[in-house]
Structure formats: structure tokens, C-alpha cells
Amino acid sequence: MAVTSPPLISPTVTLANCEDERIHQPGGIQPHGALVAFAGDGTVLSRSDNFVAHLGFDALPGQRLGVGELDDGVMQMLAEGLAADDQWVDSTQMQRGDTLFDVIGHIHKDVLYLEFEPRALASTSFSQMALYAQRIISQMQRRHDVDSLLARVTEEIRHLTGYDRVMAYRFRADLSGEVIAEARRADLVSYLGQRYPASDIPAQARLLYILNPIRLIADVAYQPSRLVPALNPNDRQPFDLSFSTLRSVSPIHCEYLTNMGVQASMSVSIVVEGKLWGLFSCHHMSPKTIAHPLRTSFQVISQLCSALVERLEHNHTTQVLLNASLAQQAISHAARDSEDLLAALTTAGSNIATLLPCEGAAVCLAGRVQSINGDFDDLARSVIERLYADPELEIFHTEEWVHTDLGSPDTQYCGVLAIRFHRQESGWILWFRREEVSQVRWAGKPEKILKVGPSGPRLTPRGSFEAWEEIVRGRSPAWSRTDLSIAEKLRTELVEVSLTRAGELDGMRQRLIAMLGHDLRNPLQSISMAAQMLSSSETRDTELRRRISYSSGRMERLISQVLEMSRLQSGLGIAVCRVDTDLTALVQSIVEETTMAFPGLTIETRIDADINAQVDPDRYAQVITNLLGNALHHGTPGSPVQLTLSAAPQGTRLAVTNRSETLPAEQLATLFQPFKPHTQSNPRNRGSLGIGLYISQAIAAAHEGRIEVVQGDGVITFSLMVPSPSAHLQHPRRR
Numbered sequence: 001m002a003v004t005s006p007p008l009i010s011p012t013v014t015l016a017n018c019e020d021e022r023i024h025q026p027g028g029i030q031p032h033g034a035l036v037a038f039a040g041d042g043t044v045l046s047r048s049d050n051f052v053a054h055l056g057f058d059a060l061p062g063q064r065l066g067v068g069e070l071d072d073g074v075m076q077m078l079a080e081g082l083a084a085d086d087q088w089v090d091s092t093q094m095q096r097g098d099t100l101f102d103v104i105g106h107i108h109k110d111v112l113y114l115e116f117e118p119r120a121l122a123s124t125s126f127s128q129m130a131l132y133a134q135r136i137i138s139q140m141q142r143r144h145d146v147d148s149l150l151a152r153v154t155e156e157i158r159h160l161t162g163y164d165r166v167m168a169y170r171f172r173a174d175l176s177g178e179v180i181a182e183a184r185r186a187d188l189v190s191y192l193g194q195r196y197p198a199s200d201i202p203a204q205a206r207l208l209y210i211l212n213p214i215r216l217i218a219d220v221a222y223q224p225s226r227l228v229p230a231l232n233p234n235d236r237q238p239f240d241l242s243f244s245t246l247r248s249v250s251p252i253h254c255e256y257l258t259n260m261g262v263q264a265s266m267s268v269s270i271v272v273e274g275k276l277w278g279l280f281s282c283h284h285m286s287p288k289t290i291a292h293p294l295r296t297s298f299q300v301i302s303q304l305c306s307a308l309v310e311r312l313e314h315n316h317t318t319q320v321l322l323n324a325s326l327a328q329q330a331i332s333h334a335a336r337d338s339e340d341l342l343a344a345l346t347t348a349g350s351n352i353a354t355l356l357p358c359e360g361a362a363v364c365l366a367g368r369v370q371s372i373n374g375d376f377d378d379l380a381r382s383v384i385e386r387l388y389a390d391p392e393l394e395i396f397h398t399e400e401w402v403h404t405d406l407g408s409p410d411t412q413y414c415g416v417l418a419i420r421f422h423r424q425e426s427g428w429i430l431w432f433r434r435e436e437v438s439q440v441r442w443a444g445k446p447e448k449i450l451k452v453g454p455s456g457p458r459l460t461p462r463g464s465f466e467a468w469e470e471i472v473r474g475r476s477p478a479w480s481r482t483d484l485s486i487a488e489k490l491r492t493e494l495v496e497v498s499l500t501r502a503g504e505l506d507g508m509r510q511r512l513i514a515m516l517g518h519d520l521r522n523p524l525q526s527i528s529m530a531a532q533m534l535s536s537s538e539t540r541d542t543e544l545r546r547r548i549s550y551s552s553g554r555m556e557r558l559i560s561q562v563l564e565m566s567r568l569q570s571g572l573g574i575a576v577c578r579v580d581t582d583l584t585a586l587v588q589s590i591v592e593e594t595t596m597a598f599p600g601l602t603i604e605t606r607i608d609a610d611i612n613a614q615v616d617p618d619r620y621a622q623v624i625t626n627l628l629g630n631a632l633h634h635g636t637p638g639s640p641v642q643l644t645l646s647a648a649p650q651g652t653r654l655a656v657t658n659r660s661e662t663l664p665a666e667q668l669a670t671l672f673q674p675f676k677p678h679t680q681s682n683p684r685n686r687g688s689l690g691i692g693l694y695i696s697q698a699i700a701a702a703h704e705g706r707i708e709v710v711q712g713d714g715v716i717t718f719s720l721m722v723p724s725p726s727a728h729l730q731h732p733r734r735r
């Protein structure tokens with residue numbers, strides 16, 4: 001049956017289907033050798049149309065080849081192959097007339113292929129070559145870094161093979177690549193350091209180069225020899241030449257090489273951890289092949305090189321991970337032992353900014369932000385605000401964070417790596433990297449040109465490879481896989497620390513409630529007895545009345561604080577009902593009430609007139625009472641307390657200032673935490689639970705505001721900031 005041959009390549013290769021070119025089924029081979037394909041029973045399925053020209057006899061489909069045609073060695077190799085499985089590869093030599101052929105056999109998808117390559121005349125003595133290869137190999141093992149290893153190997157490969165230019169080419173994360181080592185003929189311009197776009201080696205080619213690490217183009221101007229017949233009669237498919245050494249290569253790639261001024265090429269893959277890490281690319285300015293044994297040596301060198309690169313990279317990663325793990329252990333210890341997680345993570349020495357290469361970092365927890373090595377508060381808040389939207393997100397990284405509203409462009413931090421370690425308390429760690437302006441030397445402007453040719457529109461390789469410089473802005477150095485795994489490890493660790501702490505806190509709460517139940521019973525009983533006495537005696541004992549109302553009021557506050565605390569810790573949050581409130585009047589009335597309740601206390605006020613705001617008046621009052629109460633209990637006795645209320649377009653600010661001893665940093669850091677150990681030690685505040693500020697901060701947060709504390713010059717100021725509902729918020733909302 002007549003079979004029409006498929007075209008040697010797909011008829012059109014366009015922008016869209018460039019990666020679809022079936023380079024493993026080109027329908028033909030390069031003509032510097034000949035190919036014959038056999039079925040499992042030893043009969044010929046197909047052969048290249050130059051077979052007779054090379055071998056002097058034909059291999060007719062359906063027939064077997066005999067001893068008159070192939071010599072004994074090849075016949076024996078063929079017989080062994082036909083008896084073997086799919087993994088079979090072998091090679092031998094055959095003399096026919098004046099020509100010595102390398103005969104290379106392999107099986108792929110049930111087809112046995114024999115390829116005949118005439119040996120170029122002036123090939124070096126192979127024993128000499130073997131010695132040489134051995135020398136290269138022993139030299140390679142002495143290299144301790146990837147760059148110097150590849151520099152050495154490219155030199156040696158050029159020596160071994162005689163190509164005009166030998167390059168080591170490494171793929172980057174975006175699959176563009178870079179020439180990282182080069183050995184070349186003195187008169188050629190250097191390509192070292194040049195960048196080539198990913199599309200220069202399309203995906204299907206990269207995939208094929210992992211399977212078959214070696215390919216050779218003897219002369220880019222070749223006319224392919226077709227396989228006849230073109231389809232395998234057994235499955236009606238074109239022959240799969242993935243492992244053929246003579247495979248006809250993509251004409252687009254030949255055009256590419258021609259544009260580069262190259263006439264012959266060879267490349268050998270560098271495969272690391274199963275991935276195409278890079279390749280050795282060899283160019284020759286005139287047609288060139290190298291003999292099969294030499295190619296095999298090159299392949300062995302390249303395989304060894306791959307193994308060494310893998311080992312060197314692995315050693316490097318191991319060292320980095322080991323250092324990080326020591327630093328991380330120190331951080332975790334500090335986090336476990338400290339009362340204040342935020343402080344533990346940001347304290348100088350072993351802090352999280354030392355864990356990864358970065359310019360600075362920030363830790364956020366429960367609405368507080370602590371920056372390291374700079375001021376990242378606003379940036380951290382804006383990042384979290386955006387990440388917050390995705391509840392599943394646990395780790396995030398980018399090299400191109402865009403934040404036009406923050407900072408001037410020259411201090412831009414484009415690199416952000418963030419981990420979420422505490423869901424309920426919105427606990428995040430962020431690392432920042434500054435923009436790295438890089439100059440990329442592309443080999444020619446990396447654009448593909450769509451040309452309409454005889455076979456329709458298709459993508460063409462660029463016509464010029466003259467260096468074309470691009471300034472890349474707005475990107476930081478990339479976060480490596482190692483960086484990400486260090487961050488992820490810390491995240492897991494901190495999630496665990498947070499859970500343990502939550503468990504401890506829960507235990508503490510249980511104990512507290514038990515204690516309260518016990519401790520409140522006695523005063524309650526005595527109050528009720530006193531009240532009974534009062535009513536029975538009908539004495540107008542004002543002192544007794546005042547005591548009763550003071551004690552019961554305090555107990556009421558304690559009880560409601562405990563209830564609120566328990567609500568907060570169960571994640572129920574603080575309920576607020578915001579209404580239009582005359583804040584000026586509200587604050588004034590609370591100041592008056594407090595002054596009456598504590599006659600010894602002087603409150604100096606500066607309350608701006610006519611301030612209205614959307615707040616929950618009861619909750620707002622609760623915060624003021626708490627702040628004034630703190631000033632009374634912790635301030636220098638007898639000194640006045642200042643209270644100011646002011647408004648700005650962004651919102652309102654209420655500040656309470658009192659004289660006080662300077663609080664140590666550790667105490668300052670834990671002020672807003674519940675159950676602070678130092679609360680109990682203050683004789684003027686005995687019986688306080690130390691949860692007032694914790695609740696006040698939660699109330700502020702429920703108003704989308706916050707309480708801030710500053711101290712200095714013997715005074716301490718707590719400010720309650722409540723933003724106007726329209727003001728832009730730069731921090732995440734608590735849920």
C-alpha cells in the first residue's frame with residue numbers, strides 16, 4: 001500500500017505551537033550517516049533514503065539483512081539486540097570498502113535501530129583519548145566550587161573535541177539561561193555572561209535532553225534523508241527517533257545557529273536531581289562531527305560533571321541548612337522561654353533577620369508590629385493586609401512586591417517572604433529584600449519575530465546576537481528553595497510553640513477561674529452580712545456603705561473582666577456597637593466621675609471641644625477608666641495625671657500621661673498581655689488580674705484602632721487611637 005510521507009517538520013511553527021514541534025519524530029535523519037529500523041522478528045521496517053549511498057546495498061522493508069551485507073560483528077550485535085529488551089544499547093565497528101563505520105544500536109518502543117556513521121579520517125588514537133579523559137576526570141574531582149569546575153571542564157572538552165567554542169550554559173529559575181563558562185578560539189567574541197531567553201530551547205527539547213543527553217548537528221545546511229517508509233507499518237506512527245544519534249533536528253534551530261554564524265553544534269546535558277540544570281554547548285564555524293567513542297567520553301565527563309555539581313550544590317545547601325537550623329533552635333528556645341513571643345523573635349543576637357539573607361524583617365502579633373534592622377512597620381502592615389484575605393495562606397514570597405504608596409522608589413523593598421505562624425492572633429513573620437538593579441546582557445534582543453514564509457506564519461529565531469543590555473528594575477534577588485524551606489521550618493516550629501503557649505494560657509485561665517471562685521466567696525459573704533447588719537440596725541453608717549459599694553464595685557469589675565477575658569480567649573472577640581458619640585462630653589463626664597471616686601487624684605485635662613466620633617460609648621469609657629486606673633495605681637503617688645483628647649482628619653486620640661519609673665523593656669513589651677507576672681508584685685494594685693490593658697487593646701482593635709505606649713523623661717503615655725471610619729487603615733482588622 002502506498003503511504004504518503006509526512007512532511008519532515010510540522011508545516012507551520014507559530015508563536016502558539018512552537019513548543020508543539022514533534023522533534024522526536026522528524027521523519028528523517030542528518031545525512032552524514034544512515035539508519036535502518038528493524039521489527040522484533042529481525043525484518044526491516046524502514047531505512048533512510050541515503051542507505052544505499054553509504055552502505056552500497058539496500059535494506060528493503062520486509063527483508064532480513066544477511067552476512068553478505070553486514071559483517072559478523074554487526075550480525076552478532078543485531079542478534080543480541082533482537083533477543084534483548086527495551087533497554088538495549090550497543091555499538092561496534094564495521095569496515096566496508098574504504099570506510100570504517102561506527103555501528104550504534106538501540107531499541108525504542110519495540111523498534112531496533114542501527115545507525116551507521118562513517119568515521120572521520122583523522123581521528124585521534126583512542127588509547128590516547130582514554131588517557132586524556134582519565135586525566136580530565138581526576139582533575140574534575142579536585143574542584144571545590146561549581147564555577148571553577150565548569151571553567152576547567154569547558155577548557156578540557158574543547159581540547160578533547162576540537163570545537164571552536166565550548167560553553168557551559170546554566171538554566172535559571174525562569175528557564176532563561178546564562179553562559180557561565182567558556183573556552184573559545186582566540187578570534188571569536190566571548191559569550192561569557194550572556195543571557196538567552198527560555199524560548200531558545202523550547203520545553204519539548206528540554207524534556208528530550210533529559211532522556212537523551214547528547215545531540216550533534218554535523219552541518220546546519222544539511223538536507224535531511226527521509227525514512228522510507230515514513231510510518232511504522234505496525235502502528236501507523238512516525239518512527240520515534242528520541243534516542244537516535246543521527247536524528248534530524250528542528251530547522252528552526254538550524255536557522256538559529258546559522259544566524260549565530262555557527263555551522264555545526266553539539267550539546268550534552270547536565271542533569272542534576274533529575275532536572276535539566278544546564279548543558280555544554282559546542283559550536284563550530286565549519287561542518288564537524290566527532291566520532292562515537294569520543295562522544296561517549298564526552299558523555300561520561302558530562303555525567304561525572306553532573307554528579308559533581310549535584311554534590312557541590314548539595315554540600316552548600318546542607319551547610320546553609322545546618323547554620324539555619326542552629327539559629328532556629330536558638331530562636332525557638334527564646335520563644336518558648338519568653339513571656340513575650342514578639343520580643344523573643346526580634347531580640348538582637350539570634351533573631352529572625354539572621355536566619356535568611358535579607359535587609360530587614362518584621363514580626364507581627366495581635367496587631368503589634370516589631371521591625372528589625374529598619375522601620376518596616378507600615379510595609380509589614382500593608383503586606384499582611386493583603387495576605388489576610390486568603391485564610392489558607394501560610395507562606396508567601398515574591399521578588400516583585402509593588403507598593404507605590406510606601407517609601408521612595410530608591411529604597412524599595414521588592415522582596416517579601418512571609419509566614420503565618422499564629423492564626424488567631426494574626427502572627428506573621430516577614431523578611432524583606434531590597435531591589436537589586438541588574439544589568440542583563442542578552443545575546444540579541446530576546447524577542448521572537450513572526451515571519452510569513454512559504455509554509456505560513458512562523459516564529460523565527462532572532463537575526464542578531466549582538467549583546468543587548470537590559471536594565472531590570474523592581475526585582476529583588478530571588479528567594480531560593482533553601483530560603484523557603486528554612487522559613488517553612490521556622491513556621492512549623494513556631495506554630496507548635498504558639499500551640500503550647502495557648503495550652504499553658506488555657507491552664508492559667510482555668511487556675512485563675514478556680515482561684516476567683518474561691519477568693520470571691522469570702523468578701524461576698526462579708527458584704528452580704530454587712531448589708532444585712534446595715535438594714536437590720538438601720539444605722540446610717542456612711543463609712544460602712546462606702547466600703548460595701550467600693551468592694552462590690554471592684555468585684556463586679558473583676559468578674560466582668562474575667563468573663564470578657566474568657567470570651568476573648570475563646571476567640572469570640574469584643575462586641576462593639578458604634579454610634580455617633582459626643583466624645584468631648586463623654587470624656588469630661590468620666591473625668592468628673594473618676595475625680596469624685598478618687599479624691600486624692602488630680603487630673604489635668606486638655607479636652608478639645610466638639611469632638612464627635614463613631615464609637616461604642618460604654619466601651620470607650622471602659623478604656624478611659626482602665627487607663628486612669630492604671631495611672632492611679634502605677635504612677636508616682638501624688639503627682640497629677642494628664643489627659644488630652646484631640647481630633648485629626650484620620651481619627652481621634654485620647655492620651656493619658658503620668659509620672660512613673662521607667663519600665664524595663666521586658667515589662668514594656670508584655671504590658672498588653674494578660675496575667676503578667678509583675679502585676680501581682682505591685683502592692684498598690686493587689687488583687688488586679690493584669691488583664692485591663694489586654695481587654696482595652698481588644699476594645700481599641702474592635703474599633704479598628706490601637707493603644708500605643710511611649711515612655712521617657714520620667715513619664716509614660718498611653719494613647720488610644722480610633723481612626724475615622726473613612727480613614728485608610730494600614731493594619732489588618734482583627735476578626
Ligand code: BLA
Nearest residue numbers: 018023196200201205249250253265266267281459460461
Ligand atoms: C535546540 N537550542 C537548542 C539547543 C541549544 C539551543 C543548545 C540544542 C541543540 C544543539 O545542541 O544545538 C540554544 N545554543 C542555544 C543557546 C546557546 C547555544 C541558548 O549555544 C547559548 C550559547 N529556538 C528559537 C526559536 C525556536 C527554537 C524561536 O530560537 C522555536 C520556535 C527552537 N531550539 C529550538 C528547537 C530545538 C532547539 C525546536 C531542538 C532541536 C532538536 O533537538 O531537534
